[in-house]
Amino acid sequence: MAAPSGSSSSVPSLPPPYPKSPPEYPDLYGKRRETAKVQVLEREIGFLEEELKTVEGLHPASRYCKEVVDFVVAKSDPLIPINRKNRRSCRFWKWLCRMPCFNFSWLSWICCCCYSKCSIHVELPRCCNCSDCNPCNCSNCDPCNCSNCDPCCCHPCGSCSCSIPKCWCWSCSCPRSRCCKKKSCSSVCCRSDCCDLRLPSCPDCSCPDCSCPDCSCCCSCNPCCQWKCPRLKCPKFRLCCSCKKKCCPCNPCCLFF
């Protein structure tokens, strides 16, 4: 293992290798190359010896495990559920808070309590996040006039400087046109063009420049033929594939299939 940076090598007589101009005579026996290899190893020995000394002064891992735990538990995480014990009642209150204020008159007094402008106030359980009804905290956005207590409902007011994205409609199941019918998503969120941009379907299938006799081996779009591979070095995940023909020296069509 290498030692921390800034340390000096334990082999001062050997300067670190650096690019040199070609030798005046041919290196027939690979002497220069062998020397460089030895230099690299001797530097490595120096680093390792230094690291051995450094390790002596390290604290045991428990100290750093504690740091990890302390960091993680101190930070909130929007992907993590809260304590299951409270969840049922929280869901209920959240459901109520998300109900439209005026569409369901029997619930409106409960829902509006989430918002200070409403005339009736009821103390909510702690799990009910009042910001749900006015997530943008926008003075021009009156959730009592919203069709739904959804972050999207802040959109129409236009003057929000929201800290959350203006159209936070994760519940809207785009793509395709069904998304636009979902009432909880504003029209801005699911405007008609949101799902309509389609890619052209493989315009270069003709492969005019391809001299490869196996053009059809890769796929209908034949990416082999779009690609020249003068300096090809195949990545490690060169996999076997059903394609037995070799378009290129390293058979790139097999790399990704």
Add this chain to the structure above:
Amino acid sequence: MSVSELKERHAAAIETVNNLRERLKQKRQQLLDVDVAGYARSQGRTPVSFGPTDLVCCRTLQGHTGKVYSLDWTSERNRIVSASQDGRLIVWNALTSQKTHAIKLPCAWVMTCAFSPSGQSVACGGLDSVCSIFNLNSPTDKDGNLPVSRMLSGHKGYVSCCQYVPDEDTHLITSSGDQTCVLWDITTGLRTSVFGGEFQSGHTADVLSVSISGSNSRMFVSGSCDSTARLWDTRVASRAVHTFHGHEGDVNTVKFFPDGNRFGTGSDDGTCRLFDIRTGHQLQVYYQQHDENEIPHVTSIAFSISGRLLFAGYSNGHCYVWDTLLAKVVLNLGSLHNSHENRISCLGLSADGSALCTGSWDTNLKIWAFGGHRRVL
């Protein structure tokens, strides 16, 4: 000195290096008095518990016609760039599923892509050994294609991974099959620093992944087929600050932990690991028992914003959600309703940590978000 003497010296040096490494390993082992899971259990921590609807797929981004290999979120706005075997980059609005750009690449064999911090540019690289930069605001050419605004040439092997330096649209780090990482100045198109190489103290096999620290953008880690991860300081290119041993297979993916003092790795040995960058300690191994002959490789990882969850994609199509504190699998995204129909090849968290995006060989990307009750602090 004769060639034969040099060879003897070389052999002796290799033996010394191996002995020193073994001593170092033993000393480190003595310092591992507990792992994170052991410590967390001793503190009475219990695993995160997910209900069936807590983490749900709320978007499917359809448009690629080939396997998706890489994705990246913008740092501020909710956009995603994805790279696919179909030879295109697509820029998505993750909230609306709208495609804002579909960029046809000069080289279809793309392996990686990244969004610039400002969201104005995207970068990609692959088997052509070049990292190409596209300015999303550039006018398209007569064929409707976005032109390459800068080509970063210099690698002698495929470009396996690229990431912009945080807060700098002008600097980017790539990793490559030529065993090096390179810090690029995009303005000039030149290499600022090369990390590793044939006669440098660096990786000794293909480098597959890089991750730059969010808290100190001078530091980055790389993972390699030499079974190690290395920590680098961009000011000191000649050697790695630390080399992290432990994996028994290629290190396919590396990602910094949110606190910046640790990072995670995923490997062909089927494990994910958590390393401490200051000490080199391996703090935890995340491993799910499998049949000995069918150990799935870890292909991609991402941490949730608190670090409590580790998302790991495997070569067998599973995508485990690990509780990092208890080292338990708490969910398998691959088995959920509406999940991908093929291997999850890449994944990433949105900047605010509220959504996970997964890319798959089934040509789709999916956005996952919390569908249950949110934590209210």
